[in-house]
Amino acid sequence: MKPRQKRILFIVGGMLVLAVAATFVVKAFRSNLVFFYTPTQIADGQAPHDKAFRIGGLVKQGSLKHEGVISYFVVTDTRKDFPVSYTGILPDLFKEGRGVVAEGKLGNNGVFVASEVLAKHDSNYMPPEAKAALDQAKQVEETTKTLKMN
Amino acid sequence: MGGYGLYVWGSFGICAVAMIIEPIVLNARNQKIRRQVKRQGGQW
Amino acid sequence: MSMVNWFKYASPASFYPLAGKLIPFFSAITAILLAVGLWISFFMAPTDFQQGEGYRIIFVHVPASWMSMFIYCVMAFWSALGFILNTRLSGMMTQALAPTGAMFAFLSLVTGSLWGKPMWGTWWVWDARLTSQLILFFLYLGFLALTSAIDDPRRRDKAGAILSLVGVVNIPIIYFSVIWWNTLHQGATVSMTKAPTMAHTMLMGMLIMALAFWGYTIAIVLKRVRCIILEREIASEWVKKNALE
Numbered sequence: 001m002k003p004r005q006k007r008i009l010f011i012v013g014g015m016l017v018l019a020v021a022a023t024f025v026v027k028a029f030r031s032n033l034v035f036f037y038t039p040t041q042i043a044d045g046q047a048p049h050d051k052a053f054r055i056g057g058l059v060k061q062g063s064l065k066h067e068g069v070i071s072y073f074v075v076t077d078t079r080k081d082f083p084v085s086y087t088g089i090l091p092d093l094f095k096e097g098r099g100v101v102a103e104g105k106l107g108n109n110g111v112f113v114a115s116e117v118l119a120k121h122d123s124n125y126m127p128p129e130a131k132a133a134l135d136q137a138k139q140v141e142e143t144t145k146t147l148k149m150n
Numbered sequence: 151m152g153g154y155g156l157y158v159w160g161s162f163g164i165c166a167v168a169m170i171i172e173p174i175v176l177n178a179r180n181q182k183i184r185r186q187v188k189r190q191g192g193q194w
Numbered sequence: 195m196s197m198v199n200w201f202k203y204a205s206p207a208s209f210y211p212l213a214g215k216l217i218p219f220f221s222a223i224t225a226i227l228l229a230v231g232l233w234i235s236f237f238m239a240p241t242d243f244q245q246g247e248g249y250r251i252i253f254v255h256v257p258a259s260w261m262s263m264f265i266y267c268v269m270a271f272w273s274a275l276g277f278i279l280n281t282r283l284s285g286m287m288t289q290a291l292a293p294t295g296a297m298f299a300f301l302s303l304v305t306g307s308l309w310g311k312p313m314w315g316t317w318w319v320w321d322a323r324l325t326s327q328l329i330l331f332f333l334y335l336g337f338l339a340l341t342s343a344i345d346d347p348r349r350r351d352k353a354g355a356i357l358s359l360v361g362v363v364n365i366p367i368i369y370f371s372v373i374w375w376n377t378l379h380q381g382a383t384v385s386m387t388k389a390p391t392m393a394h395t396m397l398m399g400m401l402i403m404a405l406a407f408w409g410y411t412i413a414i415v416l417k418r419v420r421c422i423i424l425e426r427e428i429a430s431e432w433v434k435k436n437a438l439e
Contacts, residue, residue, distance in 0.1 A: 022360075035319070035320075035321040035322065035375065035376045035377055035378060036376050036378075037376075038376070091313070091314065091315030092312060092313070092315075093244065093245065093313050093314070093315075094315075098244075101378050116315075116316075117315065118314045118315045118316055118319070118378060119313060119314055119315055120314065120378055120380070121244055121245065121313060121314075121380055122244075122380055122381075122391075123380040123381045123382060123383040123391055124244070124391045124392070125244075125245075125249055125252070125383065125391070125392040125393060125396050126240075126242065126243055126392070126393040126396075127241060127242070127243060127393055128241065128243040130393055131243035131244075132243075151247040151248075151250075152241070152246040152247040152248070153246075153312075154246065154247050154248035154250075154312055155247075157248060157251065157308045157309065157311065157312050158247060158248065158250050158251055160308050161251045161254050161255065161304075161309065162253075162254055164301065164304055164305070165254045165301050165305065168297055168301055169410060172293075172294065172414060173414060173417075176414065176417055176418055176421065179418075179421050180417065180421050183421055183424045183425050183428070186428060187424060187428060187433060187434075190428065190434065191434055
Protein backbone atom coordinates (compact mmCIF):
# COMPACT_ATOMS: atom_id res chain seq x y z
CA MET A 1 0.00 0.00 0.00
CA LYS A 2 1.27 3.45 -0.88
CA PRO A 3 1.88 5.85 2.05
CA ARG A 4 -0.82 8.13 0.66
CA GLN A 5 -3.43 5.38 0.69
CA LYS A 6 -2.28 4.39 4.15
CA ARG A 7 -2.77 7.93 5.40
CA ILE A 8 -6.25 8.16 3.93
CA LEU A 9 -7.14 4.79 5.44
CA PHE A 10 -5.81 5.96 8.79
CA ILE A 11 -7.86 9.17 8.72
CA VAL A 12 -11.03 7.40 7.58
CA GLY A 13 -10.52 4.73 10.24
CA GLY A 14 -9.98 7.35 12.93
CA MET A 15 -13.11 9.22 11.88
CA LEU A 16 -15.10 5.97 11.95
CA VAL A 17 -13.97 5.17 15.48
CA LEU A 18 -14.84 8.71 16.59
CA ALA A 19 -18.25 8.52 14.94
CA VAL A 20 -19.02 5.29 16.77
CA ALA A 21 -17.83 6.83 20.06
CA ALA A 22 -19.96 9.92 19.43
CA THR A 23 -23.02 7.75 18.75
CA PHE A 24 -22.53 5.96 22.05
CA VAL A 25 -22.15 9.24 23.89
CA VAL A 26 -25.31 10.69 22.34
CA LYS A 27 -27.19 7.45 23.14
CA ALA A 28 -26.00 7.52 26.75
CA PHE A 29 -26.95 11.17 26.90
CA ARG A 30 -30.47 10.53 25.57
CA SER A 31 -31.36 8.07 28.30
CA ASN A 32 -29.76 10.18 31.01
CA LEU A 33 -30.51 13.66 29.77
CA VAL A 34 -33.66 14.23 31.74
CA PHE A 35 -31.95 14.80 35.04
CA PHE A 36 -35.21 15.61 36.79
CA TYR A 37 -38.93 16.03 36.07
CA THR A 38 -40.88 19.08 37.19
CA PRO A 39 -44.23 18.62 39.01
CA THR A 40 -45.99 19.79 35.82
CA GLN A 41 -44.24 17.10 33.77
CA ILE A 42 -45.22 14.47 36.36
CA ALA A 43 -48.84 15.67 36.29
CA ASP A 44 -48.73 15.28 32.48
CA GLY A 45 -47.64 11.67 32.96
CA GLN A 46 -44.14 12.13 31.51
CA ALA A 47 -42.33 10.62 34.48
CA PRO A 48 -41.71 6.84 34.58
CA HIS A 49 -44.23 4.91 36.69
CA ASP A 50 -42.35 1.77 37.64
CA LYS A 51 -38.78 2.95 38.15
CA ALA A 52 -36.94 5.56 40.19
CA PHE A 53 -36.62 9.08 38.82
CA ARG A 54 -35.87 12.57 40.09
CA ILE A 55 -38.25 15.39 40.86
CA GLY A 56 -37.02 18.99 40.80
CA GLY A 57 -38.43 22.39 41.69
CA LEU A 58 -38.71 24.77 44.60
CA VAL A 59 -39.56 23.78 48.17
CA LYS A 60 -42.95 25.38 48.72
CA GLN A 61 -43.06 28.07 51.42
CA GLY A 62 -44.52 26.78 54.67
CA SER A 63 -44.70 23.17 53.50
CA LEU A 64 -41.76 21.66 55.45
CA LYS A 65 -42.84 19.42 58.35
CA HIS A 66 -40.91 16.93 60.46
CA GLU A 67 -42.29 13.73 62.01
CA GLY A 68 -39.37 12.22 63.86
CA VAL A 69 -36.70 11.42 61.27
CA ILE A 70 -39.13 11.76 58.35
CA SER A 71 -39.39 15.13 56.60
CA TYR A 72 -42.37 16.12 54.50
CA PHE A 73 -42.33 18.96 52.01
CA VAL A 74 -44.00 20.03 48.79
CA VAL A 75 -42.06 20.56 45.56
CA THR A 76 -43.52 23.21 43.29
CA ASP A 77 -42.76 24.71 39.89
CA THR A 78 -45.32 27.46 40.69
CA ARG A 79 -47.88 25.81 38.34
CA LYS A 80 -48.19 22.37 39.93
CA ASP A 81 -47.26 20.98 43.38
CA PHE A 82 -46.08 17.53 44.42
CA PRO A 83 -45.74 16.18 47.99
CA VAL A 84 -42.46 14.48 48.94
CA SER A 85 -41.38 12.47 51.97
CA TYR A 86 -37.74 11.84 52.93
CA THR A 87 -36.05 9.94 55.72
CA GLY A 88 -32.60 11.31 56.53
CA ILE A 89 -30.57 14.45 56.93
CA LEU A 90 -31.36 17.30 54.54
CA PRO A 91 -28.42 19.20 52.93
CA ASP A 92 -27.24 22.57 54.34
CA LEU A 93 -28.76 24.62 51.55
CA PHE A 94 -32.17 22.94 51.82
CA LYS A 95 -34.69 25.66 52.67
CA GLU A 96 -38.24 26.65 51.89
CA GLY A 97 -38.36 28.75 48.74
CA ARG A 98 -35.08 27.31 47.42
CA GLY A 99 -34.34 24.76 44.72
CA VAL A 100 -34.34 21.01 45.35
CA VAL A 101 -33.83 17.79 43.38
CA ALA A 102 -35.03 14.57 45.01
CA GLU A 103 -34.50 11.02 43.74
CA GLY A 104 -36.99 8.29 44.52
CA LYS A 105 -40.23 6.62 43.50
CA LEU A 106 -43.92 7.41 43.49
CA GLY A 107 -45.59 5.90 46.57
CA ASN A 108 -49.06 4.35 46.55
CA ASN A 109 -50.57 7.33 48.34
CA GLY A 110 -49.50 9.81 45.67
CA VAL A 111 -46.50 10.93 47.72
CA PHE A 112 -43.01 10.89 46.17
CA VAL A 113 -40.82 8.80 48.47
CA ALA A 114 -37.29 10.22 48.17
CA SER A 115 -34.17 8.19 48.82
CA GLU A 116 -31.82 11.12 48.19
CA VAL A 117 -32.37 14.89 48.43
CA LEU A 118 -30.00 17.37 46.76
CA ALA A 119 -30.13 21.15 47.11
CA LYS A 120 -30.11 23.11 43.84
CA HIS A 121 -28.94 26.66 44.28
CA ASP A 122 -29.29 29.51 41.80
CA SER A 123 -26.49 31.47 40.15
CA ASN A 124 -26.92 34.62 42.26
CA TYR A 125 -24.07 35.63 44.54
CA MET A 126 -24.27 38.63 46.87
CA PRO A 127 -23.66 39.61 50.50
CA PRO A 128 -26.56 39.08 52.98
CA GLU A 129 -27.13 42.86 53.32
CA ALA A 130 -27.61 43.20 49.56
CA LYS A 131 -30.04 40.27 49.61
CA ALA A 132 -31.98 41.88 52.46
CA ALA A 133 -32.13 45.19 50.57
CA LEU A 134 -33.29 43.38 47.44
CA ASP A 135 -36.02 41.53 49.34
CA GLN A 136 -37.16 44.77 50.96
CA ALA A 137 -37.31 46.52 47.58
CA LYS A 138 -39.37 43.65 46.21
CA GLN A 139 -41.74 43.86 49.17
CA VAL A 140 -42.18 47.62 48.72
CA GLU A 141 -42.90 47.05 45.03
CA GLU A 142 -45.48 44.38 45.81
CA THR A 143 -47.14 46.53 48.47
CA THR A 144 -47.35 49.42 46.01
CA LYS A 145 -48.89 47.10 43.43
CA THR A 146 -51.48 45.85 45.94
CA LEU A 147 -52.33 49.41 47.00
CA LYS A 148 -52.80 50.45 43.38
CA MET A 149 -55.13 47.52 42.73
CA ASN A 150 -57.29 48.57 45.61
CA MET B 151 -14.48 29.59 56.53
CA GLY B 152 -17.77 28.90 58.29
CA GLY B 153 -17.41 25.11 58.29
CA TYR B 154 -16.47 24.97 54.61
CA GLY B 155 -12.70 25.26 55.23
CA LEU B 156 -11.82 21.78 54.03
CA TYR B 157 -13.67 22.27 50.73
CA VAL B 158 -12.44 25.82 50.07
CA TRP B 159 -8.80 25.15 51.04
CA GLY B 160 -8.93 21.83 49.24
CA SER B 161 -10.02 23.55 46.02
CA PHE B 162 -7.43 26.33 46.18
CA GLY B 163 -4.83 23.82 47.37
CA ILE B 164 -5.21 21.40 44.48
CA CYS B 165 -5.10 24.26 41.97
CA ALA B 166 -1.93 25.60 43.60
CA VAL B 167 -0.30 22.15 43.58
CA ALA B 168 -1.17 21.56 39.92
CA MET B 169 0.00 25.01 38.84
CA ILE B 170 3.30 24.58 40.70
CA ILE B 171 4.02 21.03 39.49
CA GLU B 172 3.32 21.78 35.82
CA PRO B 173 6.11 24.42 35.47
CA ILE B 174 8.54 22.15 37.37
CA VAL B 175 7.87 19.19 35.06
CA LEU B 176 8.17 21.49 32.04
CA ASN B 177 11.46 22.89 33.30
CA ALA B 178 12.87 19.36 33.53
CA ARG B 179 11.76 18.71 29.93
CA ASN B 180 13.39 21.96 28.81
CA GLN B 181 16.67 21.15 30.60
CA LYS B 182 16.74 17.70 29.00
CA ILE B 183 16.28 18.90 25.43
CA ARG B 184 18.75 21.76 25.90
CA ARG B 185 21.37 19.27 27.14
CA GLN B 186 20.75 17.19 24.02
CA VAL B 187 21.13 20.21 21.76
CA LYS B 188 24.34 21.18 23.54
CA ARG B 189 25.79 17.67 23.24
CA GLN B 190 24.96 17.60 19.56
CA GLY B 191 26.49 21.04 19.06
CA GLY B 192 29.71 19.71 20.55
CA GLN B 193 30.01 17.12 17.82
CA TRP B 194 29.91 19.76 15.11
CA MET C 195 0.36 43.79 11.02
CA SER C 196 1.07 42.74 7.50
CA MET C 197 0.75 39.23 6.10
CA VAL C 198 4.52 38.96 5.74
CA ASN C 199 4.99 39.34 9.48
CA TRP C 200 2.47 36.66 10.32
CA PHE C 201 4.06 34.13 8.02
CA LYS C 202 7.48 34.95 9.36
CA TYR C 203 6.40 34.02 12.89
CA ALA C 204 4.61 30.90 11.67
CA SER C 205 8.04 29.35 11.07
CA PRO C 206 9.41 27.59 14.17
CA ALA C 207 12.87 29.14 13.73
CA SER C 208 11.55 32.68 14.17
CA PHE C 209 8.76 31.83 16.60
CA TYR C 210 11.23 30.22 19.01
CA PRO C 211 13.06 33.44 20.06
CA LEU C 212 9.80 35.45 20.03
CA ALA C 213 8.18 32.98 22.46
CA GLY C 214 11.30 33.20 24.62
CA LYS C 215 10.92 36.97 24.89
CA LEU C 216 7.20 36.80 25.73
CA ILE C 217 7.47 34.24 28.58
CA PRO C 218 8.94 36.58 31.29
CA PHE C 219 6.38 39.25 30.38
CA PHE C 220 3.39 36.91 30.81
CA SER C 221 4.89 35.31 33.94
CA ALA C 222 5.17 38.73 35.59
CA ILE C 223 1.60 39.67 34.66
CA THR C 224 0.37 36.33 36.01
CA ALA C 225 2.15 36.86 39.35
CA ILE C 226 0.59 40.31 39.80
CA LEU C 227 -2.92 39.19 38.77
CA LEU C 228 -2.74 36.13 41.03
CA ALA C 229 -1.71 38.24 44.03
CA VAL C 230 -4.54 40.73 43.44
CA GLY C 231 -7.06 37.98 42.60
CA LEU C 232 -6.28 35.96 45.73
CA TRP C 233 -6.41 39.09 47.89
CA ILE C 234 -9.89 39.90 46.57
CA SER C 235 -10.99 36.24 46.85
CA PHE C 236 -10.19 35.96 50.53
CA PHE C 237 -10.12 39.46 52.01
CA MET C 238 -12.32 41.76 49.96
CA ALA C 239 -15.14 39.65 48.54
CA PRO C 240 -18.07 39.56 50.99
CA THR C 241 -19.72 36.42 52.40
CA ASP C 242 -22.54 35.07 50.23
CA PHE C 243 -26.15 35.26 51.50
CA GLN C 244 -26.84 31.68 50.45
CA GLN C 245 -23.61 29.69 50.62
CA GLY C 246 -21.65 31.62 53.27
CA GLU C 247 -17.87 31.27 52.81
CA GLY C 248 -18.27 28.10 50.74
CA TYR C 249 -18.97 30.02 47.55
CA ARG C 250 -15.31 31.18 47.45
CA ILE C 251 -14.53 28.00 45.49
CA ILE C 252 -16.02 29.92 42.54
CA PHE C 253 -12.79 31.97 42.32
CA VAL C 254 -10.88 28.91 41.06
CA HIS C 255 -13.70 26.72 39.75
CA VAL C 256 -15.06 29.12 37.13
CA PRO C 257 -11.65 30.32 35.79
CA ALA C 258 -10.43 26.69 35.54
CA SER C 259 -13.62 25.64 33.73
CA TRP C 260 -13.46 28.59 31.33
CA MET C 261 -9.79 27.86 30.55
CA SER C 262 -10.47 24.17 29.91
CA MET C 263 -13.14 25.09 27.34
CA PHE C 264 -11.23 27.98 25.81
CA ILE C 265 -7.99 26.00 25.37
CA TYR C 266 -9.87 23.33 23.40
CA CYS C 267 -11.28 26.04 21.11
CA VAL C 268 -7.76 27.40 20.54
CA MET C 269 -6.55 23.87 19.75
CA ALA C 270 -9.34 23.53 17.17
CA PHE C 271 -8.40 26.94 15.73
CA TRP C 272 -4.73 25.96 15.30
CA SER C 273 -5.78 22.62 13.81
CA ALA C 274 -8.00 24.32 11.23
CA LEU C 275 -5.18 26.72 10.43
CA GLY C 276 -2.84 23.75 10.03
CA PHE C 277 -5.16 22.14 7.49
CA ILE C 278 -5.65 25.36 5.52
CA LEU C 279 -2.13 26.82 5.51
CA ASN C 280 -0.15 23.64 6.14
CA THR C 281 2.10 25.35 8.72
CA ARG C 282 4.37 23.21 10.87
CA LEU C 283 3.83 25.40 13.91
CA SER C 284 0.09 24.53 14.12
CA GLY C 285 0.58 20.96 15.23
CA MET C 286 3.22 21.99 17.74
CA MET C 287 0.95 24.67 19.23
CA THR C 288 -1.97 22.23 19.48
CA GLN C 289 0.20 19.70 21.29
CA ALA C 290 1.63 22.40 23.57
CA LEU C 291 -1.89 23.45 24.59
CA ALA C 292 -3.38 20.00 25.31
CA PRO C 293 -1.66 19.08 28.64
CA THR C 294 -2.58 22.42 30.22
CA GLY C 295 -6.15 22.09 28.92
CA ALA C 296 -6.37 18.62 30.42
CA MET C 297 -5.08 19.96 33.73
CA PHE C 298 -7.72 22.71 33.85
CA ALA C 299 -10.49 20.26 32.90
CA PHE C 300 -9.33 18.05 35.77
CA LEU C 301 -9.20 21.02 38.19
CA SER C 302 -12.68 22.07 37.06
CA LEU C 303 -14.05 18.61 37.88
CA VAL C 304 -12.25 18.33 41.24
CA THR C 305 -13.11 21.82 42.50
CA GLY C 306 -16.67 21.33 41.26
CA SER C 307 -16.86 18.12 43.25
CA LEU C 308 -15.50 19.87 46.34
CA TRP C 309 -18.16 22.55 45.86
CA GLY C 310 -21.00 20.15 45.15
CA LYS C 311 -20.53 18.05 48.29
CA PRO C 312 -21.29 20.78 50.88
CA MET C 313 -23.82 22.73 48.77
CA TRP C 314 -25.81 20.19 46.77
CA GLY C 315 -25.14 17.28 49.09
CA THR C 316 -23.27 15.13 46.56
CA TRP C 317 -19.78 14.84 45.03
CA TRP C 318 -21.10 13.94 41.60
CA VAL C 319 -24.30 13.62 39.57
CA TRP C 320 -24.73 12.57 35.95
CA ASP C 321 -26.45 15.74 34.80
CA ALA C 322 -25.78 17.23 31.35
CA ARG C 323 -23.31 19.89 32.53
CA LEU C 324 -21.12 17.59 34.60
CA THR C 325 -21.24 14.78 32.04
CA SER C 326 -20.27 17.01 29.11
CA GLN C 327 -17.39 18.49 31.14
CA LEU C 328 -16.22 14.94 31.94
CA ILE C 329 -16.34 14.17 28.19
CA LEU C 330 -14.11 17.24 27.60
CA PHE C 331 -11.58 15.81 30.05
CA PHE C 332 -11.70 12.46 28.21
CA LEU C 333 -11.24 14.26 24.87
CA TYR C 334 -8.06 15.83 26.24
CA LEU C 335 -6.84 12.44 27.49
CA GLY C 336 -7.74 10.92 24.11
CA PHE C 337 -5.77 13.64 22.34
CA LEU C 338 -2.72 13.07 24.56
CA ALA C 339 -2.91 9.29 24.09
CA LEU C 340 -3.40 9.55 20.33
CA THR C 341 -0.57 12.01 19.72
CA SER C 342 1.85 10.13 21.94
CA ALA C 343 1.06 6.86 20.11
CA ILE C 344 2.10 8.15 16.65
CA ASP C 345 5.83 8.54 16.01
CA ASP C 346 5.77 10.32 12.67
CA PRO C 347 5.31 14.04 13.50
CA ARG C 348 3.25 14.88 10.40
CA ARG C 349 0.81 12.02 10.90
CA ARG C 350 0.66 12.84 14.60
CA ASP C 351 -0.25 16.46 13.79
CA LYS C 352 -2.96 15.33 11.35
CA ALA C 353 -4.52 12.85 13.77
CA GLY C 354 -4.45 15.39 16.62
CA ALA C 355 -5.97 18.05 14.39
CA ILE C 356 -8.87 15.80 13.39
CA LEU C 357 -9.61 14.91 17.02
CA SER C 358 -9.48 18.62 18.01
CA LEU C 359 -11.85 19.62 15.21
CA VAL C 360 -14.34 16.80 15.87
CA GLY C 361 -14.24 17.23 19.66
CA VAL C 362 -14.89 20.95 19.55
CA VAL C 363 -18.64 20.27 19.07
CA ASN C 364 -18.65 19.36 22.76
CA ILE C 365 -17.83 22.96 23.77
CA PRO C 366 -21.22 24.52 22.88
CA ILE C 367 -22.86 21.45 24.44
CA ILE C 368 -21.10 22.20 27.75
CA TYR C 369 -21.92 25.90 27.53
CA PHE C 370 -25.62 25.51 26.72
CA SER C 371 -26.25 22.32 28.74
CA VAL C 372 -27.71 24.31 31.64
CA ILE C 373 -30.18 25.97 29.26
CA TRP C 374 -31.10 23.01 27.05
CA TRP C 375 -31.69 20.46 29.80
CA ASN C 376 -32.78 20.27 33.44
CA THR C 377 -29.54 20.12 35.40
CA LEU C 378 -28.52 20.19 39.04
CA HIS C 379 -25.79 22.63 38.05
CA GLN C 380 -27.00 26.23 38.19
CA GLY C 381 -27.14 28.49 35.14
CA ALA C 382 -24.41 30.87 34.03
CA THR C 383 -23.57 33.75 36.38
CA VAL C 384 -21.79 35.65 33.65
CA SER C 385 -23.25 35.37 30.16
CA MET C 386 -23.34 37.29 26.92
CA THR C 387 -27.07 37.95 27.02
CA LYS C 388 -27.72 39.37 30.47
CA ALA C 389 -26.07 41.34 33.25
CA PRO C 390 -24.02 39.23 35.70
CA THR C 391 -25.99 38.07 38.74
CA MET C 392 -23.15 38.63 41.17
CA ALA C 393 -22.10 41.37 43.58
CA HIS C 394 -19.50 43.70 42.08
CA THR C 395 -16.48 42.77 44.24
CA MET C 396 -17.14 39.04 43.80
CA LEU C 397 -17.32 39.48 40.03
CA MET C 398 -14.09 41.51 39.97
CA GLY C 399 -12.31 38.80 41.95
CA MET C 400 -13.53 36.08 39.60
CA LEU C 401 -12.56 37.99 36.43
CA ILE C 402 -9.09 38.86 37.77
CA MET C 403 -8.50 35.22 38.71
CA ALA C 404 -9.64 34.25 35.20
CA LEU C 405 -7.14 36.73 33.69
CA ALA C 406 -4.41 35.30 35.94
CA PHE C 407 -5.20 31.79 34.62
CA TRP C 408 -4.99 33.20 31.08
CA GLY C 409 -1.55 34.65 31.75
CA TYR C 410 -0.42 31.38 33.32
CA THR C 411 -1.66 29.41 30.30
CA ILE C 412 0.05 31.69 27.76
CA ALA C 413 3.38 31.57 29.62
CA ILE C 414 3.31 27.79 30.14
CA VAL C 415 2.19 27.00 26.58
CA LEU C 416 4.92 29.21 25.09
CA LYS C 417 7.43 27.42 27.27
CA ARG C 418 6.14 24.01 26.17
CA VAL C 419 6.04 24.93 22.49
CA ARG C 420 9.70 25.94 22.76
CA CYS C 421 10.52 22.47 24.10
CA ILE C 422 8.53 20.85 21.29
CA ILE C 423 10.23 23.00 18.64
CA LEU C 424 13.68 21.98 19.91
CA GLU C 425 12.70 18.30 20.17
CA ARG C 426 11.44 18.25 16.59
CA GLU C 427 14.00 20.45 14.90
CA ILE C 428 17.06 19.28 16.80
CA ALA C 429 18.69 18.14 13.55
CA SER C 430 18.16 21.44 11.74
CA GLU C 431 20.86 24.00 11.10
CA TRP C 432 19.26 26.91 13.03
CA VAL C 433 18.94 24.87 16.23
CA LYS C 434 22.62 23.94 16.12
CA LYS C 435 23.64 27.54 15.53
CA ASN C 436 21.20 29.75 17.37
CA ALA C 437 18.83 28.01 19.72
CA LEU C 438 20.93 28.14 22.85
CA GLU C 439 22.02 31.74 22.50
